[in-house]
Amino acid sequence: MLERRNPISIGEAVKQIMKHQISGVTEYVSISESYGRYLSEDLIATSNVPHFDRAPYDGFAVRSIDTLEASQSNPVEFEVIDHIGAGMVSSKLVGENQAVRIMTGAMMPNGTDAVVMFEVAKDYEKNGIPYMSIKRQINKGTNVSFIGEDAKQGEVLVEKGTLINPGIQAMLATFGYKEVPVAKKPLIGLFATGTELLEVDEELVPGKIRNSNSYMIAAQIERAGGTVHYYGKLPDEFDTCFKAVKDALSEVDILITTGGVSVGDFDYLPGIYKKLGAEVLFNKVAMRPGSVTTVAIYDGKILFGLSGNPSACYVGFELFTRPIIRTQLFSNQPHLRKEKALLEVDFPKANPFTRFVRSATFIDEGRLKSTPSGLDKSNIIMSLAGANSLMILPGGTRGFMAGNEVEVLLLEDQVGSVWPW
Amino acid sequence: MLERRNPISIGEAVKQIMKHQISGVTEYVSISESYGRYLSEDLIATSNVPHFDRAPYDGFAVRSIDTLEASQSNPVEFEVIDHIGAGMVSSKLVGENQAVRIMTGAMMPNGTDAVVMFEVAKDYEKNGIPYMSIKRQINKGTNVSFIGEDAKQGEVLVEKGTLINPGIQAMLATFGYKEVPVAKKPLIGLFATGTELLEVDEELVPGKIRNSNSYMIAAQIERAGGTVHYYGKLPDEFDTCFKAVKDALSEVDILITTGGVSVGDFDYLPGIYKKLGAEVLFNKVAMRPGSVTTVAIYDGKILFGLSGNPSACYVGFELFTRPIIRTQLFSNQPHLRKEKALLEVDFPKANPFTRFVRSATFIDEGRLKSTPSGLDKSNIIMSLAGANSLMILPGGTRGFMAGNEVEVLLLEDQVGSVWPW
Structure with missing residues (x-):
């Protein structure tokens, strides 16, 4: 009765997805609204700075x-x-x-x-x-800021794909960018599935839980730089479900569903991919959590079928969806930034598959250290709150001890990494 | 002809300002709009999680x-x-x-x-x-998630003042927070001063430069968690100037001016403070850049007179204004986060006063390293773009060599530090 799925490696999964990356689109926004957006073109000095010799002091x-x-x-x-x-x-x-x-x-x-x-x-x-x-001799040029000393006209000062920070705002103003070319935010559609899901304002009843994944993913989309269109909960009935997914696909750049991708008896998504005629890139990844993550292509759009399990959903988004969003924001380092850190505590659990442990990474005396930010069971959302990173524990390892060096993926970072990690 | 000002130490300046900190105000926003805001109350588990014994697997x-x-x-x-x-x-x-x-x-x-x-x-x-x-014995409790295993009703899960991230969004949804208590964003008024300033869309003419400080500070305010009300450029005429500042003070929580605080012959701000009857906490700080930073109190409001020099303006905001904003966001670590890093290059310049060098801090093999992100002359805005930190070079030091340990203040961080550093 069990469907057999062949897991692919994480690297292969990312490679498959990135083949379908979508290029970014430029839009112009007022300089006052450009903070926090991503440059879609290189920022070029439109004049010398200073553009006249000037006094830097009184x-x-x-x-x-x-x-x-x-x-x-x-x-x-x-x-x-x-x-x-x-x-x-x-x-x-x-x-x-x-x-x-x-x-x-x-x-x-x-x-x-x-x-x-x-x-x-x-x-x-x-x-x-x-x-x-x-009463003293003054050399030529003393206390003078010369033309072009700070920037030369025509120079590329900031590369496209860079997040606009306060310093870049100052540069944009200096060079007269009243309107700033930024990456249009990709529009990501989002469906939740699951008969167990209550709305956030509904009372708890036995067997049911409030839908937390949708709010979590919406925030992850925003953090990654996209805009979310939340379509609500998919109905339990297959045909209505199918139509809802198909209609949404005509409106968004990327479509995410949470839940319904497992081989459980009430999981509709595989059937929907089939009826759509979507090309399923993979439906199982050799990782924990998130092994049932499914990615499919339909009409040039990418469908991310993330697990309904909150941890798996979170990890699946960051590993697979985020780089696609970042590519649309003109980033050439679209993947989560990977760094080395010292494990703070023992993690004796063996890892048959590569495991991503939500963790709190911090700096101690100039050294990066990391500690799991909670229990790492399925369905446990509490550990997500304190997590600013995912610790990578490679498959085939027998557990780790405090002081071991581990790799961590930084979630709140804007620098990113290239692939392969 | 020169006015004599007595510089106070940075620590004393911060202490003086923090005596006038303003308490935060709560407002309720929809959970969908709460990402990126700061909790104004502790997040409490309104139920057990799970609230029934459940199966974590099929x-x-x-x-x-x-x-x-x-x-x-x-x-x-x-x-x-x-x-x-x-x-x-x-x-x-x-x-x-x-x-x-x-x-x-x-x-x-x-x-x-x-x-x-x-x-x-x-x-x-x-x-x-x-x-x-x-064909095997199964122990009681195997593969069961028990009531309250993840969170117990009444437990404080996240402290007030915390930035709402995707994980916290999931928790808010789980516990039925349809409306979320968050810190109202403090409203910061902003004036630029300087006859040399052109608008961003004006053509360059000899002797004049475009106003970049206002856009930079506006972004710094946003990054710190506040909302900016930009009043434009102060007129050159004293009485009109005075009235504009006085009127603004009735509308905002905090007022920032850039420029005009020096002892230069065209600096009006000291006269305005005097005519207002504002209490000037200090008008000179033993630091570079930003020594002319002036802070005054009028009618319970704080007036930050930042330097017109872009670097000094930037540093003055981060050291002095940011903690006041963060306090209003319920943070108990309102100051810039301070960490230790290894200097990447020589910095042979002696430091009679404590110097803040804009720098790019990065992680290399798990170690924090930092390198000045540009020349560090006055009026040089270019180095601000790549800066994610301020390196602190203490006063009375004779220069630093590559490999020396230095302290850095992290600008893009949400964790913060307590004072004294």
């Missing part, structure tokens, strides 16, 4: 040549012929032993090539005319 | 006592009297040598205390009646 702009003879015993005097703040441009041409009082950010006046900071100058008036004097 | 629910005699040479036969999926409840009372075919997640039928997995059972029919047999 002081007096001078011709350095006039300071050659200045020393402790021989102060050199300058007539202060103008006074400018940031944003102002002096109309004067500065001549011999003349200076302009200048504030941070202002453009260097014509003829000047150095700034004397207030601290090293003495200023005073003679007959109502301002003067200043200095 | 199989046959049996009375373990009936398996006592089972062995390779003595298979024990069970009549299969019912068949239930998740969400169904069997109406049968299971008697001697009877079993119920049960799917993952379904409630254990009355009388049963163990589940025999399909793999170890042989099922068949006799005269149209389903049977199964097993």
Whole structure:
């Protein structure tokens, strides 16, 4: 009575899925709305920065040549012929032993090539005319920010696929990107299945539980950078179910279902894939949890049939769905970032299959350490809350001891990894 | 002509500000909108999980006592009297040598205390009646998830102030939180000052630059968890300026200005604080960049006068404004998370004052390493883009060499630190 499924390796599963990756689409959003989005084009310097020679400090702009003879015993005097703040441009041409009082950010006046900071100058008036004097030689270029010193026009400053952070916002503004080209968020459809599922506001009754997977996956989709369209619970009746899935496929880029993919007696999804004529890439993966994860292709769209078990559902999404979403966000490192960490506690359980353990990874004295964030039984959602990583315990291993080095996948990270891990 | 200001230490500055911290306010949002918000109350288990004994795998629910005699040479036969999926409840009372075919997640039928997995059972029919047999003894409780095994009713599962992640979303749904108590986002007003500032869509002209600080700070506010109200550029005229600041203070929780706080000749902010009668907590901090950062209190509101220099502005916000925002989000670790890292390159510059160097911190073979992400001159915004951290180089140090241990503040982190660092 049991259907036999042939498990494929995780690497092979990812490879199969990535063959069907969808390319990203650009949309333009106002710079005020671009924080947290992903650049869909390289950010290019549209001008030099600075685009004029400027004073990085308050002081007096001078011709350095006039300071050659200045020393402790021989102060050199300058007539202060103008006074400018940031944003102002002096109309004067500065001549011999003349200076302009200048504030941070202002453009260097014509003829000047150095700034004397207030601290090293003495200023005073003679007959109502301002003067200043200095007692040291100032080299050409001292305290001047030169054109293009920070960025050269045409330079690629940030690569496409990068998450826009506050620093990138500053750059976008500097270069006049009032509208910013960002990756359109892929639209992910989501169905839950399971007669046991109650809505979040329903009272508990024996045998039934509230639908938690849909809210969890919706947040995972958002964290990955997508937008979710939640279609609700699939009806228990096959034909209605089939129509709902087929209709949804015409509206979204990617379709996720949770539950119903096992070989259990009430699992409809395999039948739906069959009736659709979808190409099933695989329906069993050599991993725990998430072994029943099924991925199918229909009409160029990817259907992710994730397990109804919360842990398996979570892991299946992060390993298989996330990289597809990230690819649509122009990332060239779409997979979860993998790092090495020291195991904090013993994990004596043997691992016939590669196991992903929800874990809390932290930094201790500059070293990455990781500890399972709860029991790792099926159906246990509590451990998901504290988890910021998945610990990889490879198949065929006999358990791990505290202090062993393990690999972890970082869930809250924006850097990512390339494949293969 | 120079105003003399007495710098205070960073620790003292933070302490002064934190005396004026504002408590958070709760608002309720739909669970679908709660991802990425901060819990304003502890998340409590409103029921046991599971709230009934259930099967974590597909199989046959049996009375373990009936398996006592089972062995390779003595298979024990069970009549299969019912068949239930998740969400169904069997109406049968299971008697001697009877079993119920049960799917993952379904409630254990009355009388049963163990589940025999399909793999170890042989099922068949006799005269149209389903049977199964097993050849091994099954202990009481085998393959059963018991009431409260995962969470006990009344237990505090997640503390207030925690960022809601996908796992917490699952928990909120499980416990029926259709509306979630979250911290209201503090409203932060923002003014830019500076005659040199152009709007993002204006053409560059000599001496002027586009206003990048406002977009940068707006994103920093969002990253910290607040909402920004951008009031635009302060006019150059003092009285209009004064009125604008005063009016804004009646509308927001916190007010940030960028620029105009120096002792430069065109800096109006000190005069505005004076005319307001605001209590200036400090106007100089022993740090680089950001030494001119000024913080004042008026009518219970905090005014952050950040430097107009992009780097100083960035650092001032993260050190001084962020913890105030995080406190309003119920965090008890509101300061930037501090960790130790190995310096990747030489940084030979001496540090008369504590210096914050924008840096890229990364993990290499399980170790945190950090490298300055660009030149560290004033006015250089380019280095901000790649920065995910601020390296702290303490005042009074003579420079650092590659391989030295340094402290870094992590900018993209949600965990935070307590004070003092």
